[in-house]
Amino acid sequence: MSSITRGGRLYDNWIKELHETAPAMTHPAWPDDVATDAARTWLCVECHGWSYTGRADPQFPGISGSAGADPQRVIAILKNPTHGFGDILRQRELEDLAAFVVHGQSHLVADIDATRLAGATTPPSEGAVYQTVCARCHGGDGKQVESIPPLGDVARENPWLVMHSILNGHAGGVMPSLRALDEAVAVDTLAAVQALPSREPIAAIARGGRLYGDWIRETGRFAPREIHPAWTGAKPASPSDTWRCRDCHGWDYQGKTGPAAAQSPVPAGPLAAAEGAPVERIVSVLTDQTHRYGGVLTERDLADVAIFVSQGQFRMDWAIDPAAGSFHGAGAGYGDHFETLCASCHGSTGTAVRTMSPLGRVVRENPWRALHSVLNGHAGESMPPMRVFPPDMAAAILAYIEKTLPSER
Secondary structure (H helix, E strand, O other): HHHHHHHHHHHHHHHHOOOOOOOOOOOOOOOOOOOHHHHHHHHHHHHHHOOOOOOOOOOOOOEEEEEEEOOHHHHHHHOOOOOOOOOOOOOOHHHHHHHHHOOOOOOHHOOOOOOEEEOOOOOOOOOOOHHHHHHHHHHHHHHHOOOOOOHHHHHOOOHHHHHHHHOOOOOOOOOOOOOOHHHHHHHHHHHHHHHHOOHHHHHHHHHHHHHHHHHHHHHHHOOOOOOOOOOOOOOOOOHHOOHHHHHHHHOOOOOHHHHHHHHOOOOOOOOHHOOOOOOHHHHHHHHOOOOOOOOOEEEEHHHHHHHHHHHOOOOOHHHHHOOEEEEOOOOOOHHHHHHHHHHHOOOOOOOOOOOOOOOOHHHOOOOOHHHHHHHHOOOOOOOOOOOOOOOHHHHHHHHHHHHHOOOOO
8 A cells, every 4th residue: 555655646746755856858748838847747647637537638638547457557658758757767666656546546536526525524523633643734724834825725726636645645745644544534634624714815915925026035045046047137136136026027017018117127028917817827827937936936935926916916006106106195194104003113214224225215216116015015024014904005105205204314
């Protein structure tokens, strides 16, 4: 059975399971018209799916027809010119992967109906298996692992992935496999996970906004050392200046066509076409060969950036005069808002934070960045996001700062 579960983890992500480096090129059999990160084209699950039935696109067939087949036949398929794993995986890995394909495709995965297990009920134990076996890592609410979205959301959106992981464990991780236990344990565990709470979408949007502004500071990770391959702007002071979303698309999200580009030139186009788009589609763009964020951002990071792009961006012309580059109005009546919400850090004159220019100057020099930052918070800092409040309140506070506070200390 250990060979089957290890094969399931290899099917999920053999690169992580073996701590290997993915081939640099896109898999030769990957369709040219489907964009994604090159490394992901080498993963079994990317073609054949978490339900083992492939994708809706006929270019991606399933593997369910190989259940119960001769393992040697499956190994021969893995080594053939189409799959090309003969020179990449060792014999033991090929045998384990074949064992999973032949013996490990559980009907529990096939029985999942869209967002739930057919016939599954909330367990009488109220999730005792989850709260003892799983919660030590994932937390009682499923939010403790910060590299992935809240577990309840994952289980509701992709129950096939979660059931596969319950049965086989996580690739490259220490998650125990429940395959040896009674099937009811796996069914009840998935039902319990699907009942876990979500994170407030507005929190994900605000964090996505901070990642959009500067994911390097927000996550504390390093940017790649080379200039982003898709960069077409002027030579940057540092390669990291080409890896942030706002470096290409601007603080106003309108790219090179927006008014913010007059003060801070950017090379890419606007993001307006992505407003309201499904998060999954935006994630696929973020991880494609143009953007290449699959190797630098976690699953949760990617999901948060995607939900910000889909639901958090907006035209700023209602707040900022695009020609004058200043906020509409004088912020009359919003001095108290500034004094109570902002001055505890920035001081009553906006000059208390010594690591930044006076706040009045910051807002005058780049009002689009200021509005983005007030709504979402500063990347890597404790500034509270104001997105939960009406956006015209944020704009009025910034108008007060722009018209009232000094530019010098």
